[in-house]
Amino acid sequence: MVELRAADVISLDLITQLVGFNTVSRNPNRDIIDFIRAYLAGLGVEARIIPGTEEGKVCLLATVGPAGRPGIVLSGHTDVVPVDGEAWSSDPFAAEVRDGRLYGRGCVDMKGFLGIVLAHVPMFLASNLKTPIHLAFSYDEEVGCIGVRPMIEVINRMPVKPALCFVGEPTRMTVMTGHKGKKSMRVTVRGHECHSSLAPTGVNAVEYAAELIAFIKGMARRLERDGARDGAYDIPHSTAHVGRIAGGTALNIVPRDCWFEFEFRVLPADDPEVLFAEVKEYAERTLEPQMKAIDPKTGFSWLEIGAFPGLDTAVDAEVVGLATRFAGNPRTGRVAFGTEGGLFAATAGIPTVICGPGDIDQAHKPDEFITLDEVARGEAFVRAVADFCAREIL
Numbered sequence: 001m002v003e004l005r006a007a008d009v010i011s012l013d014l015i016t017q018l019v020g021f022n023t024v025s026r027n028p029n030r031d032i033i034d035f036i037r038a039y040l041a042g043l044g045v046e047a048r049i050i051p052g053t054e055e056g057k058v059c060l061l062a063t064v065g066p067a068g069r070p071g072i073v074l075s076g077h078t079d080v081v082p083v084d085g086e087a088w089s090s091d092p093f094a095a096e097v098r099d100g101r102l103y104g105r106g107c108v109d110m111k112g113f114l115g116i117v118l119a120h121v122p123m124f125l126a127s128n129l130k131t132p133i134h135l136a137f138s139y140d141e142e143v144g145c146i147g148v149r150p151m152i153e154v155i156n157r158m159p160v161k162p163a164l165c166f167v168g169e170p171t172r173m174t175v176m177t178g179h180k181g182k183k184s185m186r187v188t189v190r191g192h193e194c195h196s197s198l199a200p201t202g203v204n205a206v207e208y209a210a211e212l213i214a215f216i217k218g219m220a221r222r223l224e225r226d227g228a229r230d231g232a233y234d235i236p237h238s239t240a241h242v243g244r245i246a247g248g249t250a251l252n253i254v255p256r257d258c259w260f261e262f263e264f265r266v267l268p269a270d271d272p273e274v275l276f277a278e279v280k281e282y283a284e285r286t287l288e289p290q291m292k293a294i295d296p297k298t299g300f301s302w303l304e305i306g307a308f309p310g311l312d313t314a315v316d317a318e319v320v321g322l323a324t325r326f327a328g329n330p331r332t333g334r335v336a337f338g339t340e341g342g343l344f345a346a347t348a349g350i351p352t353v354i355c356g357p358g359d360i361d362q363a364h365k366p367d368e369f370i371t372l373d374e375v376a377r378g379e380a381f382v383r384a385v386a387d388f389c390a391r392e393i394l
Contacts, residue, residue, distance in 0.1 A: 009375045012102065014039075015115030018078075019095040019104035025079040028056025029139040029147075032078050036060055036118065036137065043121055050151050052139060059151040060137045064121060065129030070163035070394050072385060073134045073155075073350065075340060076114045077141030077148070080106035086366040101369040108358035108370040113168030116357065116378045120386060127390035134162050141340055144184070144306025148340040152348045161350065163394040164319045166385070167341040168356030170363060170370075171333075173377045175323040176354040178230075178334040180238070181310030181342060183272035184263035186303040187212065187283075189247070192295035193256035202254035203291045203298045206247045209258040212300070213242050215282050216262055219275065228269035232334040238266040240275070261305060265338075268312040309342040311352060319351040326384035327355055327377075335360070355381065 021032040037047045040062055047062035065071065083092045083105055090096055095104030102112070117135060124133055136155070139147035155161060189212075191205030220240035227237045240262065247258025262279075264272045283300045291298040313320060315332055324330050337360060341352040357378030358370040 009372050009379070011116040011119035011375060011379060012097070012372075014119045015102065015107060015112050015375070016095040016104070018111040018115050019106055020093055022093050023079050023106070024082045025140050025143045026082070029078045030056045030058055033058050033060050033137070039118060040121065043125060045121060045125070047135075048154070050154055052147055052150055057139045057147060059139060059147055060135065061151055061154060062135045063132050064124040064135070065132030065389065067132060068160055069130075069132055070160055071132035071134050072389065072394065073136050073162045073165035073344070074117050074382070074385070075136045075138070075148075075165055075167045075344065076110050076117070077138045077340065078111075078114065079139050079142050079147070080109065080111070081142050081364050088366050092368070097372070100372050102372065102375065103367055103369045105368055108170045108368055109360070109363035110169055110356060112170075112358055112370045112375060113356045113378060116375065116382055117168070120379070120382045123383065124386050124389075127386050129386070129389045131389040131392055131394045133385065133389055138340060145308040145338065145340050145343055146306070148343055149347075152343055155348050161348065163350070164322065165341070165344045165350045165352040166323060167339050167344070167352060167354045168378070169335070169337070169339050169354050170356050170358035170360045171335065171354055172359050172374065173327045173355060173357060173381060174329055175320060175327055175332045176335045177313040177315055177320055177332050178232070178268075178311045179338055179342065179354070180233070180265040180267060180336070181272055181308060182263060182265050182338050183276060183307040184261065184305040185276065186259060186261045186305055188301045188303070189258040190298050190301070191254070191256045191258070191291070192298055194254045196252045196254055199254050201294070203294050204254050205258035206255045208287055208291060209245065209247060209260055211287060212279070212283050213245070213260060213262075216240050216242055216279060219278065223270070228267050230267050230334070233267075234336050238264065238270040238275075240264050266310065268310050272307065308338055308340075309346040311339065311342040311345055311354070313345065313351060313353055317351055319353050322388070323353045323355050326381050326388070328380065328384075357381075
């Protein structure tokens, strides 16, 4: 096999420029979106900027080709995960090629795909497309698929909605037809503090949090033992998980305050709202009466941190057939991680699959990389999309 050189990858320069923007989710993404809009404007493509709920957070939506036809969405997010505390061999926001790999934060998740798409816009324009290609670039996917929501609201108001959507998350160019849904919650426990020598007269927020956490762990065991199954997933059942907790001030004080965060990741057969209702009912019917018998101000409060629907596209759907053809790979599967695909399908009603270059195992870690070979495979996929859109009408 002939090893690819950097010069053989036409999108490398754009990917490198995109990686250079520090778009960790806690930061604004306006600069990278302005860069993309200016690039498209230089090619004669007008892009719509869709403001988000936070200052400096925006989405970009652009159409190449005839606007009055449905078309294909190429979707990706501009934000990346933090690099804090990670030991990188090079500057994570200065992409560089070493030994057939491009290193940099976001090069695989998922600025590689964005750069590939943008590098092929001149080809889209030269192809005189019969079916339009829509570019849908979002923010804050990494913290709960937040940014794509206002963009989908705009898409839902379009006179002619897109027919299909390809989300370019890293799948090593294998078409993925589904992922689990997610619901994550923060629970705040309010107790009644007192000296630890008088513990029975207080309400220990940490202990009541622990009781509820043990209940959630019991649900996790039940889902694993008796729950719905889908063998296409690495973890073939829905899961419950507690990931963060804090509470108390000193050992000799019965703690008044505690909080913890938990999540459900669910198969389509399970409803996260039903699972959450079970947790809430246990807290309010079993635990709170014990707490309020000592102090009526005690109890639990709830805050949703994030939620997104799962994706469950039928393997015989048109979008799957086209994507496998474009990828040159007949295999399909399902991914463990969440994406914006579930929102495109559930909220916009657009048939969606996930297919993009790179390996998710390289994401979210020091020295994140994408191989040049994977970039080339992503470029071949986008060229196949363009070739189809130049010949066919959806």
